[in-house]
Amino acid sequence: xxxxxxxxxxxxxxxxxxxxxxxxxxxxxxxxxxxxxxxxxxxxxxxxxxxxxxxxxxxxxxxxxxxxxxxxxxxxxxxxxxxxxxxxxxxxxxxxxxxxxxxxxxxxxxxxxxxxxxxxxxxxxxxxxxxxxxxxxxxxxxxxxxxxxxxxxxxxxxxxxxxxxxxxxxxxxxxxxxxxxxxxxxxxxxxxxxxxxxxxxxxxxxxxxxxxxxxxxxxxxxxxxxxxxxxxxxxxxxxxxxxxxxxxxxxxxxxxxxxxxxxxxxxxxxxxxxxxxxxxxxxxxxxxxxxxxxxxxxxxxxxxxxxxxxxxxxxxxxxxxxxxxxxxxxxxxxxxxxxxxxxxxxxxxxxxxxx
Amino acid sequence: xxxxxxxxxxxxxxxxxxxxxxxxxxxxxxxxxxxxxxxxxxxxxxxxxxxxxxxxxxxxxxxxxxxxxxxxxxxxxxxxxxxxxxxxxxxxxxxxxxxxxxxxxxxxxxxxxxxxxxxxxxxxxxxxxxxxxxxxxxxxxxxxxxxxxxxxxxxxxxxxxxxxxxxxxxxxxxxxxxxxxxxxxxxxxxxxxxxxxxxxxxxxxxxxxxxxxxxxxxxxxxxxxxxxxxxxxxxxxxxxxxxxxxxxxxxxxxxxxxxxxxxxxxxxxxxxxxxxxxxxxxxxxxxxxxxxxxxxxxxxxxxxxxxxxxxxxxxxxxxxxxxxxxxxxxxxxxxxxxxxxxxxxxxxxxxxxxxxxxxxxxxxxxxxxxxxxxxxxxxxxxxxxx
Numbered sequence: 001x002x003x004x005x006x007x008x009x010x011x012x013x014x015x016x017x018x019x020x021x022x023x024x025x026x027x028x029x030x031x032x033x034x035x036x037x038x039x040x041x042x043x044x045x046x047x048x049x050x051x052x053x054x055x056x057x058x059x060x061x062x063x064x065x066x067x068x069x070x071x072x073x074x075x076x077x078x079x080x081x082x083x084x085x086x087x088x089x090x091x092x093x094x095x096x097x098x099x100x101x102x103x104x105x106x107x108x109x110x111x112x113x114x115x116x117x118x119x120x121x122x123x124x125x126x127x128x129x130x131x132x133x134x135x136x137x138x139x140x141x142x143x144x145x146x147x148x149x150x151x152x153x154x155x156x157x158x159x160x161x162x163x164x165x166x167x168x169x170x171x172x173x174x175x176x177x178x179x180x181x182x183x184x185x186x187x188x189x190x191x192x193x194x195x196x197x198x199x200x201x202x203x204x205x206x207x208x209x210x211x212x213x214x215x216x217x218x219x220x221x222x223x224x225x226x227x228x229x230x231x232x233x234x235x236x237x238x239x240x241x242x243x244x245x246x247x248x249x250x251x252x253x254x255x256x257x258x259x260x261x262x263x264x265x266x267x268x269x270x271x272x273x274x275x276x277x278x279x280x281x282x283x284x285x286x287x288x289x290x291x292x293x294x295x296x297x298x299x300x301x302x303x304x305x306x307x308x309x310x311x312x313x314x315x316x317x318x319x320x321x322x323x324x325x326x327x328x329x330x331x332x333x334x335x336x337x338x339x340x341x342x343x344x345x346x347x348x349x350x351x352x353x354x355x
Numbered sequence: 356x357x358x359x360x361x362x363x364x365x366x367x368x369x370x371x372x373x374x375x376x377x378x379x380x381x382x383x384x385x386x387x388x389x390x391x392x393x394x395x396x397x398x399x400x401x402x403x404x405x406x407x408x409x410x411x412x413x414x415x416x417x418x419x420x421x422x423x424x425x426x427x428x429x430x431x432x433x434x435x436x437x438x439x440x441x442x443x444x445x446x447x448x449x450x451x452x453x454x455x456x457x458x459x460x461x462x463x464x465x466x467x468x469x470x471x472x473x474x475x476x477x478x479x480x481x482x483x484x485x486x487x488x489x490x491x492x493x494x495x496x497x498x499x500x501x502x503x504x505x506x507x508x509x510x511x512x513x514x515x516x517x518x519x520x521x522x523x524x525x526x527x528x529x530x531x532x533x534x535x536x537x538x539x540x541x542x543x544x545x546x547x548x549x550x551x552x553x554x555x556x557x558x559x560x561x562x563x564x565x566x567x568x569x570x571x572x573x574x575x576x577x578x579x580x581x582x583x584x585x586x587x588x589x590x591x592x593x594x595x596x597x598x599x600x601x602x603x604x605x606x607x608x609x610x611x612x613x614x615x616x617x618x619x620x621x622x623x624x625x626x627x628x629x630x631x632x633x634x635x636x637x638x639x640x641x642x643x644x645x646x647x648x649x650x651x652x653x654x655x656x657x658x659x660x661x662x663x664x665x666x667x668x669x670x671x672x673x674x675x676x677x678x679x680x681x682x683x684x685x686x687x688x689x690x691x692x693x694x695x696x697x698x699x700x701x702x703x704x705x706x707x708x709x710x711x712x713x714x715x716x717x718x719x720x721x722x723x724x725x726x727x728x729x730x731x732x733x734x735x736x737x738x739x740x741x
Contacts, residue, residue, distance in 0.1 A: 245731035256362035263364035284645035337641030
């Protein structure tokens with residue numbers, strides 16, 4: 001249930017983003033000058049390190065408040081590493097590591113990527129599609145240690161980056177760690193591993209996706225009420241109404257799935273089966289909603305929505321790009337399917353009903 | 356304008372889990388006693404008076420209604436648990452379910468006191484079956500085109516005309532029906548219909564079976580030939596039934612019965628795939644699990660909003676739209692995902708029989724209780740498009 005504090009923090013975030021990162025303004029911007037004042041304002045409001053305890057240099061807000069902020073970030077199709085910095089801070093805090101005050105990203109976030117830490121404490125390996133790695137000063141890493149995973153903080157300048165970008169044009173390079181000496185490193189807590197990080201990331205992207213779909217729905221409905229064709233607003237045509245009702249359904253499913261997963265993580269003591277069911281389901285369902293929702297919105301807007309000048313692509317291309325971060329919907333569906341199959345048919349309904 | 360959809364992450368409180376254990380124990384006893392077979396959804400008599408009375412004795416009908424009318428003053432979320440457990444077990448609850456879900460709440464709101472005192476406790480005891488008299492040969496989704504007339508006479512109303520596609524009319528004790536009491540006005544075509552409580556034993560009512568394509572007797576035609584309904588059986592405002600319809604929609608449309616009607620093929624799929632499915636089976640199953648989990652979380656959320664006294668009409672319609680499409684497509688997905696399995700590893704008899712039944716009933720799921728097209732119209736109105 002969204003609490004009062006979450007609401008206040010979300011409203012604060014919405015004010016900052018409305019002032020400094022309005023999607024149309026950002027879309028019209030000729031350069032990246034809008035990013036610095038935005039980041040400064042987010043930092044000053046304590047939003048960038050919300051998930052880091054005071055003692056480690058953060059703002060010490062709750063998980064629920066951070067998720068509320070990410071829902072707002074999704075509604076703005078935010079193109080600065082706020083989610084990544086939050087997640088990196090959260091990961092570093094698991095290892096009790098101090099956080100830098102500058103933008104961060106994290107790795108690995110694709111299920112098949114590996115970064116290892118050797119006996120000398122150096123990081124090696126490669127991570128693909130690391131979001132905003134070019135906008136970040138530091139990278140939080142969950143590395144395979146000899147026995148247990150290790151959480152490490154490295155400087156981006158010590159890594160090799162390629163030029164890759166995601167569908168939306170946001171930097172998403174392959175990051176190569178070639179015997180990189182981390183700034184700090186610590187063993188991950190017992191039971192914390194790759195799956196925990198991927199589930200957290202899955203919930204984060206799910207929440208952003210739901211937020212972006214909310215914005216896309218509002219934009220599409222507003223456009224359908226304005227745009228006149230055949231002598232009436234296109235929203236008066238049943239075919240268009242049916243499409244927008246479907247878009248509302250996909251948005252609703254994304255909101256419910258993401259909200260439920262975020263709520264579960266915010267109240268979970270450990271990353272148990274409940275977190276797995278909720279976060280994996282949320283990633284699958286929100287990615288499906290992103291696919292459907294983006295297609296419907298473009299259909300409503302027609303040619304204007306396919307232009308660079310129009311702000312729709314800021315949302316739809318990020319909706320499509322986010323599907324691939326922290327395990328895509330096919331990956332999580334297979335994981336979920338294996339989990340359910342292992343437990344057997346008789347355990348299935350009790351599992352669904354337990355949430 | 357900005358559209359706002361709300362799906363709070365409502366969790367079932369601890370008392371619901373105590374109740375769930377009681378419900379499962381009760382259903383296990385009924386299954387053991389041979390009342391019904393949870394693996395044979397198309398078999399047996401869905402109208403089981405003995406079973407409904409035992410459910411009533413447990414206090415699981417009219418759960419949310421006031422105690423003075425035989426209810427139990429429990430929460431919408433507790434009722435939710437009973438409904439979903441019954442549905443997943445394929446329990447034969449046809450006899451009491453419509454009365455419990457929608458007729459009782461209408462009576463509570465609009466019936467005169469003596470009728471409430473008479474009828475509601477009998478519903479709660481599992482003694483009464485209700486049917487809904489809405490569709491007519493010339494009006495289905497277009498409810499307000501109904502022509503069956505109620506004409507004022509001494510002490511009551513004379514009913515002439517017919518209702519069609521009426522589920523349960525062959526066993527129902529009462530019908531809640533919409534009849535035309537005045538012509539529509541120029542400004543308001545929805546004007547002129549009145550809601551009535553009709554005792555199905557009233558002289559002048561004939562019930563004719565209409566067999567469904569599954570071979571089941573699910574539908575009826577109900578013909579009224581000068582049937583007399585007393586004055587005090589008018590529910591609410593004369594000519595103003597259209598004002599009474601909307602608040603019930605969220606109750607009727609968002610429950611677990613709106614996505615669990617073909618659920619039984621999913622555990623059968625899990626059995627067929629076995630503990631170590633191949634990638635195609637695992638991914639296909641996982642998507643269905645994620646979709647089902649999401650639908651249930653949406654549906655519980657609406658139940659929580661109803662409990663909080665809200666009227667989530669758009670959210671409820673979205674749950675039915677997504678839920679009925681999902682349960683309609685489910686048998687086809689299971690068919691695809693089992694297509695390449697070795698015949699000897701799966702229990703073909705059970706799976707094939709369940710798939711055949713689910714496939715046959717699938718078309719009705721997006722028609723009954725508000726078609727996909729009507730629901731999307733309601734959603735579009737909620738979005739501010741009409």
